[in-house]
Amino acid sequence: DLGNGPLLDFLRQIRFPVLAANMDNRQEPTDSAGLRTLPLLYDGNRPWLRRMVGPVPFAFMGITLPQMAAIANPDPHTHFQDVTDTLTRVLAQIKAEGIRHIVLLSHLGLVQDQQLAAHFPELSLIVGGHTHSLLGDLAPLGLVSEGTYPLMQNGVAIVHAGHSALCLGIAELTFNHQGRVVDSQGQLEWLPWQPWPFASTPPKGLTFCEPDAILEQRLATDYRPEITTMSLRIVTKLSHPLHHQRLPDDQLPHGSQLTPLVAEAMLAVAREQVGQVDFALHNAGGVRCSLAAGPLSEADIAGRLLPFAIPLTLYRVHGHELAEALESAIDNATNNGVIGNGSGSFPYTAGVRFCYQANQPKGQRISKLEWEQAPGHWQPVVADTVYRGVSSAYTASGKEGYTALARTLTQHNQELGLTLADAFIRWARGQPTLTARPPLIHYHPLQTAGA
The missing domain is CATH 3.60.21.10 (Metallo-dependent phosphatases)
Structure with missing residues (x-):
């Protein structure tokens, strides 16, 4: 890396x-x-x-x-x-x-x-x-x-x-x-490192391990105190579980409930710092778990939800390049006409909404691409207009199908000095509760003959 x-x-x-x-x-x-x-x-x-x-x-x-x-x-x-x-x-x-x-x-x-x-x-x-x-x-x-x-x-x-x-x-x-x-x-x-806590016989396939004394000492002195402190810092709460999965399916036709919230946090914090930012775009693989109902701590966010200390990056991109990046990332995630490298590239957004139709020819799979000019006021994304986006530095560099984001205007890229976890913690403190948002992605997978 x-x-x-x-x-x-x-x-x-x-x-x-x-x-x-x-x-x-x-x-x-x-x-x-x-x-x-x-x-x-x-x-x-x-x-x-x-x-x-x-x-x-x-x-x-x-x-x-x-x-x-x-x-x-x-x-x-x-x-x-x-x-x-x-x-x-x-x-x-x-x-x-x-x-x-x-x-x-x-x-x-x-x-x-x-x-x-x-x-x-x-x-x-x-x-x-x-x-x-x-x-x-x-x-x-x-x-x-x-x-x-x-x-x-x-x-x-x-x-x-x-x-x-x-x-x-x-x-x-x-x-x-x-x-x-x-x-x-x-x-x-x-290989659990704790004894079986129940009176029943442990299930087949568990081998209990004694903690290594040297590693245990390092954990006790260098890591657990900070994690304990972060666990006590409650950021917000969830009234209901929020599920994370990389790809949409029949149960969650719009995919992850959490990654759009991460994108929303990225967009809000970027706007606080620099002013005009039109959209946020984040890949599904950058979010690592679902969240249960209840309090959400800094340790949950930085240690479980967003464990990669990757900085946020501002960039400028033409409308047609944004459409190309979205299509290419989904094709990569779903192997639609390409040999992809994993479902983690599937994109989620804030400030932008679109429809992906897998059966359409390559280059025509993104439709109804719009950006939120003002709250609740959506406008079509214009092919030759330049828009300002925020993503992780990983995505903004064109990885995993997002090549079009790095094709032009890269001289205008700007790191914000914040990681994904930093942004989410700052934004979530202003949210009394976290709830799923209305979907911004309408995904239509490949349909087989007769379906």
Whole structure:
């Protein structure tokens, strides 16, 4: 996220291999010691690692999203190659070495992992991430599973284990001489650090851990006191729960109830600071949780709802570029004619409202695009008129489909010196209660024949 420098510093400290077969550093300047000089990095120049498991040679390789420049900030000379092209080339090298046991570390998400298993049956095992997917028998824990653990697809075993070290995936796999998984069993082991508080027997799948003494001391002295203080600072309250989800669906046809409030806060605070601002635009992935009814503290906002310390940025954009950015971000989020990189790019707004029709041709999917010239007074957005917007610096830089926001007029961008959490806390203090607003987005998904 911060360029190659911090990544390089991190990679110099670790003692284990890093696998990134589709990361291409060949254009890195030769007069600097960069990523290509690291002995433990297996990137495009040396895309796989050979390891013996007993007497059997295994090949390990890693793959990640090729749209890395759109979701993070690699240096311009570091490129990420197409996944299918990379795997076709590297798997041919591995098979030429006579290796049949092939493990892929993937950061593409469960659906794409299943597609890779269907397309590359020579893979033995895919260890995946990115979509925070949960697999296995989770009914005793009251959780929804996306399949068995391991999930078998076209003879390839796939394992995922959620996110944030909440659980550990444990699998026992039996391979034949051709590298095929012929028997498997496994489960997710959840790792709570507190004893089971009830008289009943703990459900299957919980493994209680003793806190590490050194980490516990750091938490107690450096972090918990500030979090406790922030937890006591009540900002506002919710009379009813507010749900956050990235994409609209049948239950919430207008999508998130919370992200529009974040956009409203961004717009209000930006106007307080600089005067005229026409709209706010925020991506769904920048909001991280739903909120229950009751008091809302600074800790809830800065630690759970908006944990990314990303500054707000003012920018100027033509009306046609705003329409293009909205359409492209939704196409990216829903894979409508593009290979998107996640649902987090779905846009929510304040000061602007629009309709998205997925069945329309590309470039014509945004209609009824209007901006609020005065409270309750909406005017059409004019293609060649310049409007002032506020977004996170991440979105304003054109990430995840918002390319049009960074195309022109970037010399007028201005950081406000406030993070998303700062803005929301300042705005929410003036709201006696938080409630869902009337929808500004009318989303019409793709309709299949006969629907």
